[in-house]
Amino acid sequence: MGSSYTAGQLFQLFRDGTQMTRSQVCAATGLSRTAASERLDELRSLALIAPVKEAPSTGGRRAALFAFAPTALAVAGAAPAGDGARVGVYDVGGSCLGWAEVGGDEGPSTLVETARSIASQGAVHLLGLGLIAHGGGELSSGAHHGLTVRAYGRTEASAIAQAQRFGSDRRVLYCAVGRTTACTLVAERHVLWSTDDLGHAPLAGESGVECSCGSTSCLKGLASNLQSAGPGGRGTALSRQIGRSLGSGLTALVSFLEPDVVVIDVAGSNGEDLLAGVRGWLYSHVHTSVAGTLSITRGVAVDGGLANAAAAAFIDEALTASSIDGRLQRRHDHREARPTPKNPCRQSLTFAVDGVRTPQINRR
Template sequence: MEGLAKFPPRPTGAGAMFQLLRDGRPRTRAALVAATGQARSTVAARIDALREIGLLAPAGEASSTGGRPPSTFAFDPTSRIVLGVDLGATHARIAVTDLAGEPIGHLQEPLAIADGPTRVLDWVAEAGAKVIARAGRRADELVGIGIGLPGPVDHTTGRPVNPPIMPGWDGTDVPGELYARLRAPVLVDNDVNIMALGEHRTMCPTVSDLLFVKVATGIGAGVIMDGELRRGAQGAAGDLGHVTVPRAADIPCRCGNTGCLEAVAGGAAIASRLRDQGAAVSSTADIVDLVRAGDLAAGQAVRQAGRDIGTVLAASVSLLNPARIIVGGVLSEAGEHLMAGIREIVYQRSLPLATQHLRIATTGAGAEAGVVGAAHLVTEQYLSAASIDTLITAKEDS
């Protein structure tokens, strides 16, 4: 992250020891000596270093078997803050969290990503300052900003790459633009990746292998394998919406190809078909409202979309063998119509071994998955052993 790169990392050992403390459980010096195998003086020095940078705080006294009770120390996630930003095609959410990813303030507004980077990033900066102030925190406590964009992102640079629904964004230096506005390091990823990360870290951290599928205006997936987010060689992993499906045939997609899943099962495609049938539909949320109101045509259209998505997911299940498929996005709020279609095809077309313990469910984190995942994107880098060693080195050299 830009704010840390100016100081060359120098191993201190405190960063590695801190990883034992990230679960928030209070520990004594003796417990840390036993866990690390280091001398008591070494452990004490590392505790002091972690306290100096604000990541460790006294946590009371442990029970004693005789004599003075030993002091305990624990990770203090409230010492710094992070901004998590989730930008969709037509919405923007932002949250300020502590270093454990716990939201302490949030804001949501309609915002069109097609308005372009200047308008949208200005909103992020203004909303970020507002939500930090409302939470009673200071801008100088901000250690980083995580942001999800609704299009392909080169994760190494944070720049969008030919995003179909983001006119004017191609190649935009999003980290640089936001750093100039908020003076904090910035990490950028695809919006579905951050939703997958948020869902995994908050709702099912013990599930090592899962797919998070977002079904909204477009369709995409975040891939968690072996407990880690997998982006692929160039960050394009999980682009389900542009996999060809037989039923799409020659239907044009906004990506420039034909026959894409998104062209028949995305919210925009469903809304277009319902309008052709005379329905007053202008957005994916309108489709959900119709389904909830019992509209037969809307319910059938959403169920068929589920079947089309299930066709692509069945291949993904055979290829990746996830333990869980989580479905989020606006269209997932349309009751069981979408989920029934997905389950029907996945269980029908995938091998029994691959589906033996497979669970397909809607998101538990809901709309907060994106902002929480964006915050975790930052904290997992900020709290890494190497990053903490760098912070300690900088503190000692200042």
């Protein structure tokens, strides 16, 4: 991309923990030293990178090494929990800074103010709130009470949280099995495709399990009966049958999308039996070139649950090249439009929480 590298694109080189000097940035991007310094200064102004140490001397002055600095910025995640909601705040590296429970009778503004209260305790700047539907009053994506809110579906957020286990260079096909069978493809930390229901396509050779659509041979009908399968005996056989059927339904997706990892997220004691059925079918029916590198694994419990997943989704969105470049452009436009004061002074950023009942904050 040469000299067209933007600050947001440059940041992606640092996100996995890589440390680079200005000279190394120039070599990796083709930017001139002046342009590289400008991009680095822009990223430092957003508190996304910072000098961490000096590189070994090559005979002259030691060059500064720059790296991702995740601790100055934070995002919040909120999701239903029990009769209310859980609100957690995480730095942009994903570490939890604190969390609190909010009662189910509280309004949407309380979610925002709770997030601000936790962030202020950690002295971090809150970028926004990732949200999965809250029973006390739903928020849609946009600006609410002075904070950017992004609403996510459960499947989308959970897929991003699960994909973080495998690294940004792995294509992950996430499949959640329950009353519906939902799938999401995540690549380079972004959701490329998602569906909340694979539908009611008939499966050849399956019968006897009635679905809400009236069919006795569709994947959704089989998957919805997984929870009724008891341990051992018939339960094991039914779970493996459902796994093979799920594998059959996923065959075309796996062959076309060519994921590196398939994550089957299923609750219950029969999850391993279902996973065995999926593995048995896919490994024997997808093309050898795909099956040879394909890993099929079970989903794991995400620390912090859906609130963590919603925060993870917001972090990945906030740290894309386009999001970073957009923030820089808005800052530039604001400075261009703002009149120069006669007596300029620096103003500190504060979060007002007056009038809002502050919940107990659990810090890590």
